[in-house]
Amino acid sequence: MEQPALTLSHAQLADAVQRGERAALAQALNLLDDRRPQSRAIAAAFLRKLQNDQSSIRSHLIGMTGPPGAGKSTLTAALIDLWRQRNLRVGVLAVDPSSPISGGALLGDRLRMKTSADDDGVFIRSLACRGEFGGLSAEVWPMSLVMLAAFDVVMIETVGVGQREIDISRMCDTTCFVAQPGSGDSVQFLKAGILEVPHILVVNKEDMGAVARRTLSELGTALGRAHSDGNWEVPVLSASATAGTGIEELADALSRHRKILGAGDQLQAHRQGYQAQWILKRLQDEFGSHGIARLGGESALLQQLTEQSLSLFEQHETLRQILLQPGDQHA
């Protein structure tokens, strides 16, 4: 069988990624996407090197989600422009649905994120969800690690209302929910407590006028009954990607939230938590809750995972092997 097309050693690749070299970044993302066992082994070594270097500790991982048509991509484009003016380098992972029939996908978000082609400070990678991982691509977390090593801001964009916000909010520093004016969905979800409350709510298309203002006030009211954790009060913002209004306020709110997450060990602990969540979720997808129970239950497993310093593929594979063994042994 074909060898993985890697022209650099995994250590060289990790160094090149941290220098922000585009060809290396593309190669690293291809490697993480490659599910052949021999590629996975190289990927594991590569990620271990990357995580040991810990350069990703300074950057910010943002999840942007919301219903289709809310204008997430155009809002992302407006934020990219602003971040570039502030001299920040930006990486984007845009997740689109796959066809359940053919496995094929149309990845069209780049269209609305058109940036200057010659700007080395922006890198966009599209991902198809491939019918797994609750509508979030299973590659999204490993790829985030690569992006975090190379960029100041990394944005993950997904479509969804409901379950998917929960997934993404467990894997990002800051989750931003984009609401569509006039659509009551998000308000209903908030009221029912189905929607895990994101860190920032933004009503896009404020240029629509009254209908946008109504949604804004409904969200504010609904949120009043929802939680807010000790040192962060969830802001409800208004913006228009096309008119270019409210973008600075949104960017400022995002960076305010990033600041309270702290740096160094504090942030590192958060990130290890996301990784543990990723492994938990993949195991759940493959083995169900019974599998998790066999590993000692969710909270014990998460605890154990955050204390280890193996790469995520190694952790995941070790646990898989345990579950694949016949019999009823517990880990």
Add this chain to the structure above:
Amino acid sequence: MSETAKRDRPWLMRTYSGHSSARASNELYRMNLSKGQTGLSVAFDLPTQTGYDSDHPLARGEVGKVGVPIDHIGDMEALFDKIPLDQMNTSMTINATAPWLLALYVAVAERQGVDPSQLQGTTQNDVLKEYLSRGTYIYPPGPSVRLTTDLITYTVENIPKWNPTNICSYHLQEAGATPTQELAYALSTATAILDAVRDSGQVPADRFAAVVGRISFFVNAGIRFVEETCKLRAFGAMWNKLAEERYGVSDEKQRRFRYGVQVNSLGLTESQPENNVQRIVLEMLAVTLSKNARARAIQLPAWNEALGLPRPWDQQWALRMQQVLALETDLLEYGDLFDGSPVVEAKVQELIEGAEAEIARVAEQGGMVQAIESGYVKRELVKSHTRRMRDIESGELKIVGVNCFTQTAESPLTGGSDSGIMKVDVQAEREQIAALKDFRARRDQSGVDAALENLRKAAANGDNIMPCSIACARAGVTTGEWSEVLREAFGEYRAPTGIDIAMAGQTGSAAMDEVREKVRRTGEELGRPLRLLIGKPGLDGHSNGAEQIAVKGRDAGFEIVYEGIRLTPSHIARAAQEEGAHLIGLSVLSGSHLELVEDIQSELKKIGATDVPLIIGGIIPEDDAQQLLSHGVQAVFTPKDVDMNVIMTDMVNIIRRNNGLEELA
């Protein structure tokens, strides 16, 4: 009264033409007029249509290709040299930059000593359809509608015999529209524009009927000529009703459905291209047979359009078809042949009902502008076109020489040193750029700056754009400068691609299942699903091919990255790298494939991504195809390649070859 005096006057006969330079096109126009053509139809090149000067980086390879380059008043003057504008009826296929080209036309008339109020002709000036087909839009829909209405309100008062807008259903049919969709979307567009004119407050209420009376249409006629005749009768009835009921036009003359025609290009074939002659003649019948729904102006494509650019002789042949019908046959001696026919009446009624239902769906969404912005209309068109392609593939829709009766003797028409098409002078672009630089150096810069400043103010404060544009034309402003000021004021737009339509269904054909298996298996062997980046480089906006490959590719299991039209070579190369594409598929129909491929290959080299193979589809002459293949392009697809399953299998095998895997049968 003599026998001949009873005949109706023939329609205006034109040929859509222009190429290389203003001077070369002027020679062509004067030759065509001497052959009996009765009006002019100007084809502009893509930089002129999309608002770039000939020396702009995006214009590379496109200057003078699909039409004439017009950078400034000097070019426009040369284009109409020795053609007195007070005696000419000129149709200009121009949209996003329509106010600018009309301004140049007015300024040239002034220089010729012609009173602009005497000018006759048409500016296409229908940007809304550009978002759906053809793709030469620049600004977002809001400002585009404003420019359209500014031109309309200006000409109604100042150039009363001008047709300020030609609402186009032509290009909708090219993008796949059914007759019902053509009717619905063209009339919804006309409504959106007329409402905007009314709401702009630029026209007093008592002059509004005159505006309605100046609206004309540009229609397509396909090979199903009975249905097409009925479509045009339906257009007439629906327009009459709309003008009366919605806009209260009482004068019947001002409610008449006035239209020009170019017959269908979509159905012209590259295989056995001589068959296109009878297709064109039959399609012409559709728009002439019924006197009450007869075209005011006709232009016919040449038989060899699917091969490349037509030569003067090919265009002469197209003109002679019109002349034979109008002058030799007895068609113009009779009244309407179909009035009172129950068959025709029933078909017309069916089309009207279908169109009214679709118009209501558009209205529910807030109107045509909103239905375009949401991607609804584009998706509907892509769906229709996908259906058409599937029917051709399955043989349900017969195309002689393409999916049946494909055996042929060798054609004497496509031999010869030119392979039966025209070659554009490769020097033309360089000469145009040199002349442009010279023009800029010789003009009064302070006059130019002042004129542009006034344009900027008008764009911002909502004044009619025409007077200051005419002042710009006189002052020596260039096409790129005029467009750039408005780009800064209005921003640029990227239209929805419409490819996000539902899948064909669970059960594909056996051939489709086979392709899916090849795609899946190869993805597995390479460790990840196959990724295809579809790129439309350059200024060409004809996106049918790219859209159909995108939809089919998704259905076959590829992950498709497609960002729409008008991308730079550098953008495409970098996107291919960022997205980890296994293959880049380019689509180019403007004839600039050699330059664009060269540019993309050099960009790929620059960023270290030469390992991604490249294929191309488009109207690509055989000689050029050979040249592309010898320069490393892996495959060249042309309109001859109608079996998309074969194209998909070829793509899989190119990826396999590139990754050292053996090919699949």
